[in-house]
Amino acid sequence: MGSRASGRHTRRPRQTGSSAVRPPKRARTRTPRPHRHVPRAHPAGRAERHLRGLAPGARTQHGHGRRDALRLPGRPHRRCDHRHAAEPRRARLLDGDPPGPARLHPVARPRGSSTPHRLKTVLKESEAVDRPTAQPQAETLVDALLERARGSAADLPLFTALGADGEQIGQLTAAGLLERVRAVTGALRAVAAPGERVIVPALPGLDFHVAFLASLHAGLIAVPVPALHTRAQHRATVRSDRLMSIRRDCAPVAALVSTAEDAEDARHADAGPEPALAWIPVQQPAGVEAVPPAAAASDPTATALLQYTSGSTGDPRGVIVSHANLVANQRALRDRCEIDSETTVVTWLPFFHDMGLCTGVVLPLVSGAAAVSMEPATFVSDPRVWLRAIEAEDDVFAAAPDFAYDLCVQRIPEAERARIDLATWRVAANGAEPVRAATLRRFAEAFRRSFFREEVFSPGYGLAECTLSVTLGQPLFPTPVRHYDRTALAEGKAAPAAPSPDSVELVGCGTAIPGTQVCVVDPETRHPLAERVVGEIWVDAPGNCGGYWGNEAETAKVFGARIEGGIPGTEESYEGSDGGTREGSREASREASREASYVRTGDLGFLDGGELFVTGRLKDLLIIGGENYFPQDLEAVACSAHEAFAHQRAAAWPPAEERDGVAVVIETGERDPEVLAEAVRAAGIAVAKALPAPVSVFAVGRNKVSRTTSGKIRRRACAQQMAAGQLRPLAQWSSR
Known part of the structure; x- marks a missing residue:
């Protein structure tokens, strides 16, 4: 594949019925156009393209792809230098799509029961349905990998990893991934029997993909956990305590790390009370004998992994997830979102979390899609890397929790947004924490010039006990x-x-x-x-x-x-x-x-x-005066009461000494004592108006409110920390 001058990863080739590769397209000149906002059309699903009479390789009136026809003058040319034989998804501009202010539609109907204004001429009410397509039918994840590695897409990129600046640091085809998986399987079989547990920590690059799939290939039960810091393993941190709790619960016999050096460091550091683990490097030397998959790898009823819950209302518990659970859940997500071989999943979510694992690893294998990933720290440090990775692909599914969309608005200046093209982002799933309408509005308005439209949002609900997804908004329909x-x-x-x-x-x-x-x-x-x-x-x-x-x-x-x-x-x-x-x-x-x-x-x-x-x-419900109050509702009221608390995290709970009262702790970056005093008073009065009970409000510094690995508020932990004096308030106010 060719590389771009920017150093960022190239767009992946597309699979076609032929193995021929079209040569690079010749350079072309562009005719300057008046500077104006051009409303963009959504990348169309197959059914929608059929209704429009568009073939997958259809062109706009200028003979170029949709991305080029919609580009604002002066934008850097971001097309890849080399293209594959298959053309990307294209969609024509729809007449009558007004460029008015971005807004969410407060519709009084279920999603999919009526047609959004921009698609009325091409869709009928009955067409807002899930469409199963001819896709991989393997019953386990290992079988899906084997099927892909033996098919026509065997040598096309499957997983791509990006670095801190968006540069490509790793790429695996299905055939290459299977080769590495088989090598690690041999090392695992030497220390573990089928059905035993193996720790699979978050690893850099594409090492996690290899480690996770090798565990399944060997017939073992994978246990995804956060990244291990073996040189400082015995420090009393929440992460190490969580790992020790998991080890006591499931008794793993082995753990996977990236290199032989990491394995040696881990052996020296692993001297705790728990039984010693066999530390296996994922990067095996060349020439290691490959082994076939275990019988359990092709058994849908066999346990694939233990997904430990985030622990937002208690200690983490290991959910028993079978191969059949993984495949069935992600096939349903595939059909809801019409994900196929033309789609790219772009993710920064941690792979030890169910949302990151399922959408970033499982979904591409059961749908024929490819995936581009980066470290969570990369996204937090510079959200532009995530959006530019989305821009580089032709048909994108990307999922993130609510805070991520807010972070993009806060961290990316307006001038930078105008240089990002999100026209090919077709499904923006929002889940893992409460979805706020204000977040959706802010993001849609902030990135409207980037050709992002609010109908791309698909809020969803899910949990580890159901593998991941339970509900999801119909893509390209207004969010209620x-x-x-x-x-x-x-x-x-x-x-x-x-x-x-x-x-x-x-x-x-x-x-x-x-x-x-x-x-x-x-x-x-x-x-x-x-x-x-x-x-x-x-x-x-x-x-x-x-x-x-x-x-x-x-x-x-x-x-x-x-x-x-x-x-x-x-x-x-x-x-x-x-x-x-x-x-x-x-x-x-x-x-x-x-x-x-x-x-x-x-x-x-x-x-x-x-x-x-x-x-x-249910466990967080506040019962005051015989009526039910939801803590996140009170938290939202408190955060909106003063600009010092805007877009911050908060936690509300009933103090032990006040059965009918409520305490609220709010993060803030403000340090002016007078402003803080005004802010906590405003928040306290706002919450007191919402419920008839004593209210106490505490302002704390940023990143002080306890959260799970998926970003959920740990309200009980906050209450315990406040009672123990571990949360030191910058300011406080009480109605008593």
Whole structure:
């Protein structure tokens, strides 16, 4: 592949039915155009292109690809020097797409039930559906790798790693990846038997991909964990404590590291009370004998990994994820987003987290897509690297938690945004933490000149106990942003309301992905609830995992839950063609729901027109005066009360000494004592107006609010740290 003068990675070649490679396109001149904003069209899915009469290689009226036709004058030319035989996805400009201010659509309908304004001429209501496509049908991840390594795409880039400046630091084809996986498998088999556990830490470059897949190839159970710092392993840190807890829980026999030197350092550092591990380097010397996959590698029912939960409401627990869970869940995500061999997944998410592992490693293998990755630290240091990697590809799926989109707005100056072209970003998934409408609006407005449109956002909901995805917004359809009465929500009812200080703004997290059923249930009676009634979210899906490792009591509580009674609104679907009675239909509904096995998520929410709205965690719920209040709602109120707290993290909890009160701690970069005093007072008064109880507000420095590895607020940990005096406030205010 050719390299660009900028030093950043080149766009990957595309697979076609022929193995021929088209030579580089000749240079062409550009005709200057008046400086004006040109609304861009979304990269079209196959079904949408068919409706428009566009072939995958269709051209714009100027004979160039869409990216060039839409480029603003003066932008640097960012096309790759070399192109492959397959043309990228293209889409023509749609007539009547106004360049007005970016906005989210507060629609009163489920996503996919109607057509956004810009696609009305090409899509019908019935076409907002999930479309299974002819894609890899392997039943395990190892089989998917073998299938790809033996197919026509064997020598095309599969995984690409970028460095701190966006330069390519590693690339693996399917054939090359399989060769390395087989070499590591041989080393693992010398120290571990099938079914034993192996620690797979976050490793640099593409070493994690090799380590994870080699563990599965050897028939072992992978245990992804954060990066190991072997030279300082015994320092009392949260990360080392978490690792020791995981080792005690699953008793691994081996751990993978990058090099032989790393393995030697780890052996010297690993002198704790736990049994010693066999430390295996991923970078094996050339000529190591390759071995075939273990029988478990092709068994869909075999356990593939233990995904330890983030621990936002307690200690991490190892979720038992089978090969079938991984494949089924990511196939459903593939079909929802129409991901195929023309798609590139661009990610910075940590691979030890379920969202990073599934979207960055599993999804490309089960969909035929390629993936481009970078270290999380690279994104945090310079979010432009992530956006430029998206710009370099033709059809992009990229997922990130809510804070990441805010970070892009904060860290990238306006002048820099105008030089970034996000026209090919088709799916911007938002999950792993509460999705805020304000974040979506800010990002869409800030990057409108970069050809980003708000319909690209696809908020979603998921959890490790269901492998990952449960719901996701239909790509290229408006995100439902709705207001509900605050008082009614406290009583457990979602009553639509006009925007006002007395209403709560919530973002819809989409409908259930294919093959998944979501039900909102009364956690006490286990009876299903009607729409717009708040209850616990239960999930029945092929991605539902097998339980918690070595914890039968918690497994019985969470997995395999049964609903008492039929699901509201489903009676009609169980009426037979023979015109069965209404009573018979209700009985069929009750019987079907009794047979279904659900995962109790512990999350609270409600359904509105089939769209899932998440309101909080059951364990975090604040019960004041007999009514329910959600901590993230109070945190949002506090952060919006003063500019010193804008776009900051906060945690709310009931202090032990005040059963009906609430404490709120908020991060801030402000240090002026007078400004801080004004800020905590404003936040305290705002929260006090939202609930009838004593309020205490504490301002702390940035990065002081405890979070999980996925960025979720650890409210209980914050309460413990505040009680122990470990969180020293910069300012405080109390209504007492």
